[in-house]
Ligand SMILES: C=CC1=C(C)c2cc3[nH]c(cc4nc(cc5[nH]c(cc1n2)c(C)c5CCC(=O)O)C(CCC(=O)O)=C4C)c(C)c3C=C
């Protein structure tokens with residue numbers, strides 16, 4: 099039975115009336131898992147169904163080991179051929195282009211919807227003077243504005259130019275004429291929203307905090323900047339036009355005035371992952387194809403098993419949601435560029451041209467970790483793809499959705515560049531943290547990268563029409 103976490107402090111704004119348009123949509127796609135490795139499950143929507151008994155070591159999965167979590171969930175998913183996915187809600191243009199306007203639905207957009215090419219990510223701190231009611235009103239106001247922005251509209255009907263001449267316009271106007279540009283807006287809640295760093299339960303939410311939503315541990319080599327890390331709330335704005343993504347964050351920040359303020363933000367260009375099999379694999383700033391073995395939306399069984407919080411996971415308000423981990427990873431590209439092609443390929447474990455594993459085959463051939471490729475090379479014991487592969491991580495995978503960034507350069511002409519890593523998952527402890535521990539320990543990539551910022555957020559489930567972001571969190 100699903101865990102109950104009920105408290106019901108304060109009043110929540112009454113739900114506005116309106117039909118639910120985001121009910122599960124049929125998705126006839128079958129799981130294409132075998133092409134990208136890992137389990138061989140076929141698509142389905144029942145990953146949150148029966149689970150095997152386990153050792154109970156996972157904080158969020160009573161009676162289920164971490165290995166059991168992924169194996170059992172993928173197995174259950176394999177029994178069904180039709181997924182509720184959430185992808186269906188926004189994938190009319192799964193051919194690699196932008197999705198049509200998606201906001202209301204079973205799951206939030208911007209997770210399995212096809213990754214757009216541009217990012218503006220923002221983390222916010224809620225004002226120390228804000229009340230629970232102020233927070234709920236902010237989430238309501240963001241919901242109203244976001245539902246318009248993803249349709250290519252100004253934040254209000256008056257917008258940039260339709261209001262009184264003697265008043266500052268409601269909308270800043272720089273996206274006028276640019277259309278929706280595939281904009282998706284994804285909202286998250288940080289651990290400090292539930293209990294701040296002093297232990298204060300500012301909004302009566304402490305007993306609603308998911309057990310798995312905790313600050314990430316320190317990893318070997320981390321050089322985190324606290325001012326660029328954490329946050330009570332976050333918004334991921336992805337679009338095909340950078341100005342549309344920036345406009346969205348700018349106007350949502352403006353709406354938050356007096357209730358929440360920007361803590362840090364990050365621009366990204368050039369997606370470093372595909373989230374649909376219809377998209378081409380892009381490249382990161384080391385010049386390698388990135389996202390080949392990513393979880394793809396069409397792999398509905400894997401998405402259910404590894405991305406969405408299930409009914410038995412708890413808390414109830416988060417079912418259908420996910421967990422987001424962000425890491426800003428600086429890449430010392432000048433040093434990388436001085437390495438031989440052979441060394442670069444040894445570090446990654448794949449070839450640079452096609453992205454094929456060094457054990458042989460083509461881009462989507464599953465790596466064979468004990469085999470030698472046609473040129474006599476194998477995959478190094480500390481190659482990135484070996485350590486990040488599910489076989490090294492108890493079956494855990496991540497839905498990666500990161501972006502390249504360049505934030506200028508220093509006085510020596512060294513580019514401040516890297517990867518803004520974004521990963522969605524069902525259990526950040528069993529997935530990101532376990533994997534990053536392994537990578538931080540011995541990944542050959544470590545010589546060329548430094549993690550400088552970190553964030554973890556609970557991603558509320560999709561928003562129903564007439565409701566606001568994370569409404570169930572505030573209800574009895
Ligand atoms: C903790 C998770 C991961 C971090 C941090 C990370 C950083 C990172 N990765 C690359 C480049 C590549 N990564 C690739 C594959 C890959 N990476 C992770 C996880 C993290 N990467 C996973 C789970 C995988 C897939 C492993 C598998 O199942 O085979 C690849 C290969 C192509 C691909 O499959 O995507 C590249 C290239 C960089 C440069 C980087 C930090 C800057």
Ligand SMILES: [Fe+2]
Pocket residue numbers: 482486
């Ligand atoms: Fe990676």
